[in-house]
Amino acid sequence: MIQFEQIVKQFRRQPVLRGLSLSVQRGDRIALVGSNGAGKTTLIRCLLGEYHYQGRIRIDGLDPRTQRRAVLAKIGFVPQLPPPLKMPVGQLLAFVAGVCDAQRAPLEAVAHRLGLDLDRIRHQPFVKLSGGQKQKLLISIALGRNTEILVLDEPAANLDPAARRIFFELLAERQALGALFISSHRLDEVASLVNRVIELDQGQVVLDDRVEDLVDLSSRLHCRIQLTRADEAFARAIRAWGFAQGEETHAWSGWVAGPDRLRFLGMLSRYAAILAEIHLQEAPASEPETAHA
Amino acid sequence: MKHLWLTAYTDILESLRAKWFLAYGLIFGGLVALLFVFGLTESRVMGFTGLSRLMVTYIQLAMAILPIFVLITTVRSVAGDREAGVYEYLLALPIGLGAWFWGKLLGRFLVVFLPVFLAMLGAVIWGVAKGAQVPWVLFTYYTGLLMVLAWCFLGIGILLSTLTRSADVAQASAFVVWLSLLLFLDLILLGLMIRGNLPPETVVAIALANPLQVFRTAAMLLLDPQLVLLGPSAYLILDQFGKQGYLVYALAYPTLFGSLCAWLGYELFKRGDLP
Numbered sequence: 001m002i003q004f005e006q007i008v009k010q011f012r013r014q015p016v017l018r019g020l021s022l023s024v025q026r027g028d029r030i031a032l033v034g035s036n037g038a039g040k041t042t043l044i045r046c047l048l049g050e051y052h053y054q055g056r057i058r059i060d061g062l063d064p065r066t067q068r069r070a071v072l073a074k075i076g077f078v079p080q081l082p083p084p085l086k087m088p089v090g091q092l093l094a095f096v097a098g099v100c101d102a103q104r105a106p107l108e109a110v111a112h113r114l115g116l117d118l119d120r121i122r123h124q125p126f127v128k129l130s131g132g133q134k135q136k137l138l139i140s141i142a143l144g145r146n147t148e149i150l151v152l153d154e155p156a157a158n159l160d161p162a163a164r165r166i167f168f169e170l171l172a173e174r175q176a177l178g179a180l181f182i183s184s185h186r187l188d189e190v191a192s193l194v195n196r197v198i199e200l201d202q203g204q205v206v207l208d209d210r211v212e213d214l215v216d217l218s219s220r221l222h223c224r225i226q227l228t229r230a231d232e233a234f235a236r237a238i239r240a241w242g243f244a245q246g247e248e249t250h251a252w253s254g255w256v257a258g259p260d261r262l263r264f265l266g267m268l269s270r271y272a273a274i275l276a277e278i279h280l281q282e283a284p285a286s287e288p289e290t291a292h293a
Numbered sequence: 294m295k296h297l298w299l300t301a302y303t304d305i306l307e308s309l310r311a312k313w314f315l316a317y318g319l320i321f322g323g324l325v326a327l328l329f330v331f332g333l334t335e336s337r338v339m340g341f342t343g344l345s346r347l348m349v350t351y352i353q354l355a356m357a358i359l360p361i362f363v364l365i366t367t368v369r370s371v372a373g374d375r376e377a378g379v380y381e382y383l384l385a386l387p388i389g390l391g392a393w394f395w396g397k398l399l400g401r402f403l404v405v406f407l408p409v410f411l412a413m414l415g416a417v418i419w420g421v422a423k424g425a426q427v428p429w430v431l432f433t434y435y436t437g438l439l440m441v442l443a444w445c446f447l448g449i450g451i452l453l454s455t456l457t458r459s460a461d462v463a464q465a466s467a468f469v470v471w472l473s474l475l476l477f478l479d480l481i482l483l484g485l486m487i488r489g490n491l492p493p494e495t496v497v498a499i500a501l502a503n504p505l506q507v508f509r510t511a512a513m514l515l516l517d518p519q520l521v522l523l524g525p526s527a528y529l530i531l532d533q534f535g536k537q538g539y540l541v542y543a544l545a546y547p548t549l550f551g552s553l554c555a556w557l558g559y560e561l562f563k564r565g566d567l568p
Contacts, residue, residue: 072387083382
């Protein structure tokens with residue numbers, strides 16, 4: 001579906017991509033990992049036709065530089081840093097819908113699912129939204145369009161756990177459509193979302209590996225936690241994940257999105273000293289959240 | 294075409310919300326108001342009185358303010374947007390580069406030209422309401438001159454924005470360009486003539502290539518048909534062009550110059566890295 005052939009990109013004689021070659025098949029969900037300066041963002045910008053480069057990139061046979069409209073109609077993009085757009089949210093949605101020949105309703109539907117109250121923020125400048133709101137809106141624009149390729153640069157960094165869960169569900173709904181690139185500094189942040197890991201270092205692919213694709217993106221885990229004692233910091237952290245306190249004073253329960261389990265356990269590890277019992281049970285996507293309450 | 298209008302419309306709305314536009318509108322609206330308040334329409338200079346007098350003064354002031362205002366605001370917003378990552382995001386949408394570039398230019402042109410024109414139009418409407426005679430020829434030509442002035446410096450501004458990678462460098466370059474054009478109006482030009490014993494034809498050629506000088510001379514030509522204020526070089530200009538010829542040249546040359554700069558800017562824009 002996507003071919004990168006011997007891509008070389010230099011900035012003032014400083015090579016950033018050094019003869020990078022890559023072949024992406026339909027259905028690939030790729031984690032693009034690497035340290036700062038590895039070339040992730042440059043590779044993404046070449047794919048989006050924003051940079052000149054030596055070599056050849058083809059997306060379903062199309063050149064992203066010379067056939068950029070046809071190529072970009074296939075791609076939904078979420079940048080790492082939200083752009084400081086001064087236009088109001090409503091105008092941004094209208095602009096995107098106009099440029100992409102898309103309907104506004106699907107964009108707005110995704111935004112609603114991610115928990116954005118569009119009616120409240122419609123007249124607010126995009127730049128004045130919170131980090132999470134900006135991220136949700138950009139994800140809505142990328143996922144609400146009828147695109148085949150998703151390019152997400154640190155997409156879930158600013159999302160709360162509830163929005164992350166919806167985001168994973170939305171990705172699960174789009175899995176069969178085409179290819180997915182998720183760029184991240186850390187593999188553990190995105191490992192559960194992908195089936196292929198590509199690590200870049202100094203502009204070259206140093207690792208290209210398939211990973212086990214066992215985690216269902218729409219799966220959920222019911223979790224019960226018993227503490228040895230009450231702790232205010234833990235209560236704040238666990239409430240942010242949407243957990244509620246049980247009848248017993250030191251017990252908490254709630255739901256965790258399947259792909260978020262590693263991140264969740266990472267959060268719990270900070271409170272290992274006060275954990276008495278953890279119970280995690282995978283539940284079918286169809287099961288209502290109240291079933292284990 | 295739809296994308297071009299969409300980009301132009303978005304840029305217009307963006308400009309209307311910007312602080313620079315508020316300042317810009319206030320300056321030109323305020324200028325006309327001040328000229329009325331201080332009774333300029335009652336004074337007489339070289340036979341010009343009433344609205345003609347007001348317009349002559351207004352066009353001189355517009356020529357002093359508009360170029361630097363257009364240059365600085367254009368390079369700041371275009372280069373600033375690119376630096377801040379706005380291009381990275383918006384140009385990842387399926388929009389043609391031509392529609393984006395020319396749409397932005399069109400939107401910016403309307404935003405820059407309309408306040409200046411509306412201020413002058415307001416003065417005419419006010420004058421008509423007060424029973425003053427409207428100098429339609431002067432009004433029409435000055436409208437054209439303002440339109441061309443805005444387009445010319447917009448073209449230069451957009452070229453500078455594509456040549457530089459940061460807003461600060463773009464702004465400094467814009468200032469240097471404006472200062473150079475300003476200095477070549479009189480100061481350096483006179484110095485060159487005296488020190489270098491340059492033939493008058495060369496000096497006039499330099500003056501004719503300087504859009505600021507072209508506007509200045511054209512505005513002066515309607516006020517002073519013999520170009521007495523310009524000195525001996527007026528003979529050369531009038532001999533070469535004639536009054537009508539020069540008035541046409543003053544509209545055609547800056548239009549072509551601005552268009553050439555804008556086209557060059559577009560070629561560089563689409564051939565270079567976008568963000």
